[in-house]
Amino acid sequence: MSGLVVIGASYAGVQACLTARDSGYAERITIVADEHSLPYQRPPLSKGFLLGLESKESLILRDGAFFEKKAIDLVLGTRALEIDKRSRKVLLGGGSELAFDKVVIATGSHARQLPIQGADLDGVCYLRSLHDAVDLKARLHDASEIVVIGGGFIGLEVAASATKLGKKVTVLESASRLLERAVSPLVSEFLLDTHVQHGADVLLEETAASIEGRHGRVAAVLCGNNRRIPADLVLIGVGGLPNDQLAKSVGLKCTNGIVVDDHGRTSDSNIFAAGDCTSHFNIFAQEWLRLESVQNAQDQAKAAGLAIAGDTGPYESVPRFWSDQYDAKLQIVGISRNFDTQAVRGSIEDGKFSVFYYRQKKLIAVDSVNRAGDQMAARRLIAGGISPSPEEVMDLSFDFKSLLKAADSASVAAQKSEPLERPV
Known part of the structure; x- marks a missing residue:
């Protein structure tokens, strides 16, 4: 059959x-x-x-x-x-x-493998599956010094979890900022400050040259500048x-x-x-x-x-992502690469803000930290090709629903004006 x-x-x-x-x-x-x-x-x-x-x-x-x-x-x-x-x-x-x-x-x-000496030692972990997570959870219980190689989503989330469990955590990121390909410099800086404030060490523009072992188990990570970081557990998160x-x-x-x-x-x-x-x-x-x-x-x-099933319905959804790190819930809608203007709504200092990104005056993406309502509006705005001005974004009294209602009304009016039969 x-x-x-x-x-x-x-x-x-x-x-x-x-x-x-x-x-x-x-x-x-x-x-x-x-x-x-x-x-x-x-x-x-x-x-x-x-x-x-x-x-x-x-x-x-x-x-x-x-x-x-x-x-x-x-x-x-x-x-x-x-x-x-x-x-x-x-x-x-x-x-x-x-x-x-x-x-x-x-x-x-x-998981992308990291081809360095010592990457096969006991205590070097990756995280992609439930099996990986069960193993990592058990190891975290007994570990005290954790090195996370890679400042992407998985690396930062594991770093946050390990820090909350009371472990000493060091994050190595080869780029000049965290989540370089996913968020803007402003959001990267906020996340860096968040991890540091919670007690993690974050080393930017730093690579892992090798992993040292003792009796077959991981003992330290040797950085590209010869700095040696003690570790009894290493999580490698350098992409997929x-x-x-x-x-x-x-x-x-x-x-x-x-x-x-x-x-x-x-x-x-x-x-x-x-x-x-x-x-x-x-x-x-x-x-x-x-x-x-x-x-x-x-x-x-x-x-x-x-x-x-023989039906229709093309994929045309606005991309969305999220990440929880400590008490910061990061939500992303759209792709912010190559933006030329940004506008901040809310308070970065209070950890409740959104960054709206524009390219040639068109809204292309929104990153939000602890402002879920902005994300709900942003999905509809971007999907509908509606762009509030940066001034409207920064004005907390401005309600995005007014733009969405106006767009809905215009759409209904356009549909009513269409002829029942279109000329061939």
């Missing part, structure tokens, strides 16, 4: 299945995943799970009964080895196979790479991820892809991007699921 085979029990994989099923796809649906656990949430792994606020059970997206009710088969603890396009079968580890008429590749990404090996082996077009259109289709019309493993042309950034975010995974998977 053929049907839909989804490779990867990620947010994207699960969402593609649910959307296809709920949109009328009646054939067999099977999720294949190399992890043994039910599909789970990954964002809490570096935060609530490490802090003991989340359990393995609370991370589960849906229980087995839910998938059974939706008639979605789960094949867990099994790796998809090959997609045979000629016979239309997915070959699995152990010698079994699944026939398909459509495939979704939702394999996510994996797309899990696109399976796609490449079957001849799909891949450029920094599996290339997909706005319906999640790859260069083969029977194979779709969604989530962290993909590269797509983003209409808001006006460039090709590989986004690692829950929003992208789910919305892209919805578009793929609709297409598989």
Whole structure:
């Protein structure tokens, strides 16, 4: 029996299945995943799970009964080895196979390895999976001096969690500021101050040259300037790479991820892809991007699921991200790269502010710290191509709803004025 085979029990994989099923796809649906656990949430792994606020059970997206009710088969603890396009079968580890008429590749990404001496010592960790998080949590309990290599989202979130657990934490970042590719210098500076105020050491423009060991276990990190930092646990968070090996082996077009259109289709019309493993042309950034975010995974998977069910609904969502570090909830909507103007709303000193970014007077992105209301408005503003002026942004008495209501009224008026039949 053929049907839909989804490779990867990620947010994207699960969402593609649910959307296809709920949109009328009646054939067999099977999720294949190399992890043994039910599909789970990954964002809490570096935060609530490490802090003991989340359990393995609370991370589960849906229980087995839910998938059974939706008639979605789960094949867990099994790796998809090959997609045979000629016979239309997915070959699995152990010698079994699944026939398909459509495939979704939702394999996510994996941690970029740091190729330095000592990176294989006991006590050097990465964080991408639940298995990684369980191991890291156990090690954090016994560790006292932590070195985090990489000032990206995962590195900073783990640094914040470890600091809150009372550990001595040092963050090494090779760039001149934190989250250099994701946020503006202003937000980078705020995050730097936040980590320092909570007791972490943050060293910018600093690299790890090697990791020293003692009796097979990590003992210190040697920096590029020969500075030696004692450590009994090292977390490496220097970015992720797309899990696109399976796609490449079957001849799909891949450029920094599996290339997909706005319906999640790859260069083969029977194979779709969604989530962290993909590269797509983003209409808001006006460039090709590989986004690692829950929003992208789910919305892209919805578009793929609709297409598989024979429906329409292209992926055209505004990119969104978030990160919790100490008491700072950072939320990002849009892509702020190459902005030429910025305006601040709220108080940076109080840790409650938003930064609105413009390119040629057009609003392109908003970073918010502890101002969730600004994010809700920003999503609609950017999606609707509506740009409040910097002066309006800085005026806390200005209500963005007035702009949104005006845009809604204009849209209704335009629809009423359209002829019922358009000339050919």
